[in-house]
Amino acid sequence: MDGVFHLVPSQILFGAKSPVQAEPDRFSEQKPDQGLLRVDLINKQYAGEPVLADIAFEIRRGEIVGIIGPNGAGKTTLLEVLAGILPAEASDLQWLGRPLPASRRREAMFYLPDGVRPYQDQPVTRVLSFFAGVYRRSADEITGMVNAVGLTPVLHKRVHSLSKGYGRRLLLALGLLTPQPVLLMDEPFDGFDLRQVRDILQLLRNDAGKGRTLVLAIHQLMDAERVCDRFILLADGRIRGVGTLHDLRARTGNPIGNLEDMFLALT
Amino acid sequence: MHSHETFHLRGAPFSPLLAKELWEVLAGRAFWTMLLLMCPLIGYSFFQAVSLYGESSAAVLQSPAMASALSPLDGVLVPTLGASYVAITLLFPFVAIRVLGQEKESGALRLLIQLPYRSSTLIVAKLVAVLVALLLSSIPAASALAVWRMLGGHLSAPETLNLLLGHLLYGLLVGAIALFAASVSESAATAAIVTLAFTIGSWVLDFTVAGHPGLLEWIARLSLTQVLRTFEQGLLSASLVVGIAATIGGFAALATIWLPPGVRFRKKLYCSVGSVLAVAVVLGLATQVRLAIDLTEDQRNSFAMADQTALAKLAEPLVVTVHLAPEDPRYADLQRNVLAKLERAMPNVSIRLADGRQNPRTNAGDDSYGEVEYAYGSRSDISRSSSPREILPLLYGLAGISSPAPASAGDFPGYPLVASGQVALFWFFCGLPVCIALAWWQSRRIPQTITMY
Numbered sequence: 041m042d043g044v045f046h047l048v049p050s051q052i053l054f055g056a057k058s059p060v061q062a063e064p065d066r067f068s069e070q071k072p073d074q075g076l077l078r079v080d081l082i083n084k085q086y087a088g089e090p091v092l093a094d095i096a097f098e099i100r101r102g103e104i105v106g107i108i109g110p111n112g113a114g115k116t117t118l119l120e121v122l123a124g125i126l127p128a129e130a131s132d133l134q135w136l137g138r139p140l141p142a143s144r145r146r147e148a149m150f151y152l153p154d155g156v157r158p159y160q161d162q163p164v165t166r167v168l169s170f171f172a173g174v175y176r177r178s179a180d181e182i183t184g185m186v187n188a189v190g191l192t193p194v195l196h197k198r199v200h201s202l203s204k205g206y207g208r209r210l211l212l213a214l215g216l217l218t219p220q221p222v223l224l225m226d227e228p229f230d231g232f233d234l235r236q237v238r239d240i241l242q243l244l245r246n247d248a249g250k251g252r253t254l255v256l257a258i259h260q261l262m263d264a265e266r267v268c269d270r271f272i273l274l275a276d277g278r279i280r281g282v283g284t285l286h287d288l289r290a291r292t293g294n295p296i297g298n299l300e301d302m303f304l305a306l307t
Numbered sequence: 308m309h310s311h312e313t314f315h316l317r318g319a320p321f322s323p324l325l326a327k328e329l330w331e332v333l334a335g336r337a338f339w340t341m342l343l344l345m346c347p348l349i350g351y352s353f354f355q356a357v358s359l360y361g362e363s364s365a366a367v368l369q370s371p372a373m374a375s376a377l378s379p380l381d382g383v384l385v386p387t388l389g390a391s392y393v394a395i396t397l398l399f400p401f402v403a404i405r406v407l408g409q410e411k412e413s414g415a416l417r418l419l420i421q422l423p424y425r426s427s428t429l430i431v432a433k434l435v436a437v438l439v440a441l442l443l444s445s446i447p448a449a450s451a452l453a454v455w456r457m458l459g460g461h462l463s464a465p466e467t468l469n470l471l472l473g474h475l476l477y478g479l480l481v482g483a484i485a486l487f488a489a490s491v492s493e494s495a496a497t498a499a500i501v502t503l504a505f506t507i508g509s510w511v512l513d514f515t516v517a518g519h520p521g522l523l524e525w526i527a528r529l530s531l532t533q534v535l536r537t538f539e540q541g542l543l544s545a546s547l548v549v550g551i552a553a554t555i556g557g558f559a560a561l562a563t564i565w566l567p568p569g570v571r572f573r574k575k576l577y578c579s580v581g582s583v584l585a586v587a588v589v590l591g592l593a594t595q596v597r598l599a600i601d602l603t604e605d606q607r608n609s610f611a612m613a614d615q616t617a618l619a620k621l622a623e624p625l626v627v628t629v630h631l632a633p634e635d636p637r638y639a640d641l642q643r644n645v646l647a648k649l650e651r652a653m654p655n656v657s658i659r660l661a662d663g664r665q666n667p668r669t670n671a672g673d674d675s676y677g678e679v680e681y682a683y684g685s686r687s688d689i690s691r692s693s694s695p696r697e698i699l700p701l702l703y704g705l706a707g708i709s710s711p712a713p714a715s716a717g718d719f720p721g722y723p724l725v726a727s728g729q730v731a732l733f734w735f736f737c738g739l740p741v742c743i744a745l746a747w748w749q750s751r752r753i754p755q756t757i758t759m760y
Contacts, residue, residue, distance in 0.1 A: 125417055125569040142569050146421040158415035159327075161334040166327075169758040173323030174422050182757060196753050214418065 076101040083130040092277045104248050106268030107257045114277040115257035119224045123151035150218040154226035157207050160200035171217045189213040204231040222253045229263045241267045265299040275307040319423035328436035335405045339747040341398040345447045350735020352390035353451040356383045357728035364723035374721035380466050385539050391448045395478045400502040403485035406433045408495035430563045437482035454731045461722035465602040466541045473538025476551045483558035490562040541603030549593040557586035599651050605719035613711035618652040621706050628680040630661045641693040
């Protein structure tokens with residue numbers, strides 16, 4: 041059944057209960073001329089060895105940004121420092137022009153780690169209930185999410201019995217249920233076949249189209265090239281290039297090269 | 308449509324978080340396995356206690372004057388709940404650790420800490436789940452009390468509830484330690500070792516340093532098993548309850564501090580030192596609270612009512628100087644029969660050992676060894692007795708008042724019961740485990756709809 045998205049009526053998912061919907065509290069002012077998130081400086085060391093050095097870039101609202109790099113480049117570390125769940129020697133971020141300390145990052149961003157299989161003894165319905173309850177999602181929103189992500193066939197299975205693909209879908213569903221304006225995802229296409237990757241790409245595009253900003257750490261360059269608006273090329277813990285494919289082509293002097301050519305040229 | 312404004316922490320409902328924690332603790336095999344193991348453990352202890360109590364009662368029937376020595380608190384409740392204590396000490400840590408350790412090992416903690424809850428809220432929810440697991444794990448002990456009543460046994464509500472409160476506080480303390488251990492450890496196995504170091508380490512303290520004077524005596528007081536002793540004696544001590552509550556709060560605070568992975572180690576360390584100091588201050592203040600209520604039906608921890616009333620009126624300071632080594636059995640007798648009761652009955656009592664280094668063997672030639680000096684106001688007297696019958700008249704003499712007339716209230720009658728616990732064995736080895744297994748099976752059923760909170 042992998043790769044096929046199913047529609048499921050909301051009354052099957054929720055019984056007769058009426059949905060509860062609530063808007064999140066909002067407080068900060070929006071300044072259209074500024075980037076959404078500006079990373080002024082990130083430095084991170086493990087046992088004295090720098091794994092991220094002099095990281096600085098900007099993320100604009102509604103775009104899909106790919107953090108591109110080989111294994112060990114520091115992509116996951118960068119996402120975790122951004123999300124505030126990993127301490128760093130320097131981690132200076134600005135949100136709409138205002139400092140965003142690590143303790144408040146979760147108000148702006150939600151991070152989906154790679155390889156996490158949460159609450160393995162629980163059925164999928166209960167895990168979805170938990171996240172939907174926390175963020176006061178309505179029945180219609182959850183139904184739409186389950187249909188879009190294609191979780192219907194496994195709704196009543198326990199998390200530990202899910203295949204790798206369905207495990208990724210569950211994690212994706214949890215991420216899409218969160219309301220934060222920026223969603224950070226580590227290797228979102230890992231575990232999906234070609235058809236599934238296309239479906240997930242479309243899903244992410246739709247989410248970005250609704251105004252959400254997506255930051256994806258990807259090591260598969262073809263996937264990244266298809267989905268991302270801009271790229272942050274990372275190697276050995278340092279940024280080697282930032283920009284759209286057009287920007288990178290201009291910088292490398294290769295007007296017809298693909299992302300792989302750009303990456304090899306810059307790293 | 309996603310807004311570019313941030314999602315605020317305030318207002319996230321607590322119920323989904325609490326429901327998640329409860330499902331997590333009930334989904335674990337550790338909880339149900341512990342519950343099943345507690346059935347025969349508590350059942351056999353109860354059976355033995357009832358059998359011994361029955362044998363003693365049969366002897367009392369030949370000599371009714373000895374009936375007052377038969378109290379269900381000592382004969383049945385304490386030994387039955389003693390088995391529960393063993394299970395809570397050795398098995399409950401694994402249940403409590405799972406509440407946090409499972410999320411750490413699966414990586415779900417990295418999702419959890421991003422949800423719109425403060426770390427303290429997350430720990431409170433987990434502590435509530437631990438409390439619920441603790442209450443559910445008291446089902447075998449509660450059923451033992453019910454069987455005792457069905458056999459015709461007597462239960463005094465105050466002393467029974469007091470004992471249950473003691474076990475509840477002890478279980479919560481073990482749970483809080485387990486949460487702290489899970490918070491600072493990378494794996495559940497490490498957390499289990501840390502927790503058992505506290506619980507089994509307490510037993511080691513009891514066996515090795517208890518009864519020794521000075522620093523060793525102070526260290527022995529840190530043993531977790533000391534928590535239950537006072538409740539088992541039928542005393543409700545305000546300082547003890549406040550102290551245990553503060554310690555539970557302290558471990559919960561430490562768990563909160565060490566939960567978020569995004570905080571630097573040094574900051575966690577500073578916050579931890581602050582929390583430990585705060586708890587130490589509360590514990591220090593708690594020792595100044597002298598309120599202790601004797602809830603036993605036979606009032607074993609108090610003098611006769613008339614003496615209690617008379618002693619409460621002696622407002623001047625009473626200074627007791629004991630010329631005994633702390634490890635001398637006579638000192639233990641004096642402490643239990645007289646000094647501890649005096650401290651609870653009189654408003655101003657101070658007790659000191661004349662020389663903490665005295666030894667019953669080396670001081671054999673010292674004429675003053677064994678004497679206890681009582682100084683009240685400007686007068687003092689000396690006695691070698693450890694019996695209230697001699698000490699109380701001495702005190703009344705020092706205070707210049709006459710001994711009160713004994714009250715006419717009836718003495719404790721005792722509750723002999725010749726009964727067999729055989730029927731309980733069937734319940735604890737068969738009936739109750741089957742009920743628990745059915746409840747386990749029921750808890751494994753998968754909901755067909757998504758719950759809306």
